[in-house]
Amino acid sequence: MTPISPHKPAHLCLLQSSLSYSHLAPSNPFLILAYDKIAVASHRLEPMRKGKRKKKPSPGSSQRERESQSHLLEQKENPNKNPHSFTERERHCDFCLERETKNDAVKMFRNQYDTDVTTWSPAGRLFQVEYAMEAVKQGSAAIGLRSKTHVVLACVNKANSELSSHQKKIFKVDDHIGVAIAGLTADGRVLSRYMRSEAINYNYTYESPLPVGRLVVQLADKAQVCTQRSWKRPYGVGLLVGGLDESGAHLYYNCPSGNYFEYQAFAIGSRSQAAKTYLERRFENFTGSTREDLIKDALIATRETLQGEKLRSSICTIAVVGVGEPFHILDQDTVQKLIDAFEIVQDEAPAAEPDAGAEPAAAAEEGEGSGAGADQAAVPEPDVAPMDI
Amino acid sequence: MESTQSKPGPLCNPEGSQRTLYPYVTGTSVVALKYKDGILMAADMGGSYGSTLRYKSVERMKPIGKHSLLGASGEISDFQELLRYLDELVLYDNMWDDGNSLGPKEVHNYLTRVMYNRRNKFNPLWNSLVLGGVKNGQKYLGMVSMIGVNFEDNHVATGFGNHLARPILRDEWHENLTFEEAVKLLEKCMRVLLYRDRSAVNKLQIAKITEEGVTISQPYSLKTFWGFSAFENPTLGAEGSW
Secondary structure, eight states: OOOOOTTSOHHHHHHHHHHTTTTTSOOOHHHHHHHHHHHHHHSOOOOOOTTOOOSSOOSSTHHHHHHHHHHHHHHHHOTTOOTTOHHHHHTSOHHHHHHHHHOGGGGGGOOTTOSOTTOOOTTSOOHHHHHHHHHHHHSOOEEEEEOSSEEEEEEEOOOSSTTSOOOOOEEEEETTEEEEEEEOHHHHHHHHHHHHHHHHHHHHHHSSOOOHHHHHHHHHHHHHHTTSOTTOOOOOEEEEEEEEETTEEEEEEEOTTSOEEEOSEEEESTTHHHHHHHHHHHGGGGGGOOHHHHHHHHHHHHHHHHTTSOOOTTTEEEEEEETTEEEEEOOHHHHHHHHHHHHHHHTTSSSOOTTSSSOHHHHHHHHHHHHHHHHHHHOOSOTTSSSOO | OOOGGGSOOTTTOSTTOOSOOSOSEEEOOEEEEEOSSEEEEEEEOOEEETTEEEESOOOOEEEETTTEEEEEEEEHHHHHHHHHHHHHHHHHHHHHOSSOOOOHHHHHHHHHHHHHHHHHTTOOOOEEEEEEEEETTEEEEEEEOTTSOEEEOSEEEOTHHHHHHHHHHHHHOOTTOOHHHHHHHHHHHHHHHHHHOTTOOSOEEEEEEESSOEEEOOOBOOOOOOOOGGGSSGGGSSTTOO
C-alpha cells in the first residue's frame, strides 16, 4: 500500500488532486512546467528524467509529469507498456487514491492515446473528444421538445449554495432561436455569444432571420475545428438549439464532437436518462401538441430528472419560442403556477411523486436535503471540477 | 529627379484612379409594378455610349435564384459585376441544400449592403437596381440606388422613369391588376419614355415573375405614332437620314 509521506505538505496533495484531472486536458508542456515550478518552490524534487522509468516512484508532483512525458516517448519505443496502469496511479498519495478508487470512470482513463486530441487510438477513437462528451453528462439537465409550431427548452438550475445565484443555462440567440446548455457553462457562454453574432450578422445582411439549420451547421463546424488542432481542446458543452424558421420548428443537439442531430425531443446532462425515458413514451404526441401541453411535458420531464425532489420554479427554468411568439424565458411566477396546475392533477396519477402528500414547507426542505445528498452520491465526479453542477 | 515618395497614391491621383468616376456604357430606365400574381418589369435593350445608342441588344433584366428578378439601369459592366456577386451568393445558398432559399427580400437587402459599402469606399457600382420577386405568396418589389438608398413600393422606376413613368403609375396603378392590364400600363409608361427619353430604344423586354418562376419575353417593339403634320416628310432636305 502507499506509504503516507509525512514530509508532503498538504497543499501539494491538493496540487496532485487537481493534477489528476490532467488526463482530461491535452498534455500541455507549459502547463506541466508551471506545475513543476510550483513543486520546486515548495518541495524537494527529483529532476524530470525523460525516458528513464523509476521502479519505485517517489512522492512528489513530478511523478505525474515524468509519467506523462515518458509515456509520450514510450508510445513510440514501447507500445506494450501501459504507463497509466492502475498500480502506478495508486502510488501518488492517499488523498488521490481515495478519490480515484471511488471513481467509476477511472477504467476509461487507462489509455495511452488520450493525452492529445490529435491522437487516434488503435481502435479509431479520439478519446479527448469522448471525454469532452463526458463533461456534458456532468452538467445539470437540459431538456428540449418541439411541436409543429413551438419549441420549449427547460433546464434544472442548481445553485452552488443558498447564498449564490444559479447558473444561467438558457440563452436567447435571436427572436426566433434560443439555446440551452449542459456542461462547461463558460464554453456555453462563449458559443452562445458566437451564435448571437452570427444571427445578427445574417439579419444585417439579409434582413431576415437566420435559418436554424444553418446556424447549427456553423456551430458544428466550429466545434469540429477544436477536435483537429493540437493546440485546442474540444468545447465541453452540449447545446440544445431550438428555433423557428420557414420550414417550421426545429430542435437540434450539438455535441462537442462537432456532430449535430435534429430531435423531436431530447435531454442532456446528469440524470437526463429519466427525462429521456419519459419523452420516449410521449414524443409521438408532440407534433400536434398545444403550447401549454408542450410546456407541461417539459416540466414533467424536468421533474423526472430531479428524482424525488419537489419541482419548484426556483430550481428550473423554462423558455418558449413559437409562431408569433419570440423566444423568451418564462418568469418564475408563471412557471410556479404551471407547476401547481399540473401537480394537483399528478397527485392522483401513479407517477413517482413522493412529496405529494407532505406539507409544502417540510417537503421543500426534505426535497432539498435529499436532492443535495442524492447529487453527491449519484455523481461520481468529485465537485472540485470547475464545471456547472 | 523625381522622388518616388512624392508620387501620390492611386486614390489621391484622379488620373491614375481605380475608382469609378463616370459611367461609360449605360442603360436607361427600368419600370416595374406589382400585379395580381407577382411582379411585372420592363426595360429596353439599349446600351448607350454617351449620346450614341451603341448597343441594341443588352439584356438588362436577369433572374436571380428561384424567387427574384433583377433589373438595372446605369453602367452595364457594373451590372455584370453584380450578377457575378449574386451568382456566387445563390450558389452558396444552394450548397447548403437545406430547403431554405434566398427570397427577394434577402437579395434586396444584400444588394443594399453591397451598394452602400461601395459608396462608402468612393467606388460605387454605378447602377440603379430594381429587385422584384414572389416567395410563399408574398410579393416584393424594391429599388436600390448607387449610393445605397433603398426602399420598397408597389411600383418603382429608375432614371427617367422616375419622372415620366411614376406619375402615370401613381394615377393608374391599383391593387390586383390582371396580367393584361398590367402589361398595358407598363407599355404606356415605356411608350412615353420612348418618345421623351433620348437614350431609349424601341426594343424592349417585359419580364414577369410569379410563384411559378420567371419569364422574360422576347424582345419586341412598341407601336409609335409619328404622323403629325409637323413631322411629315422629314428627309426632304436630307436624303438618307432618318
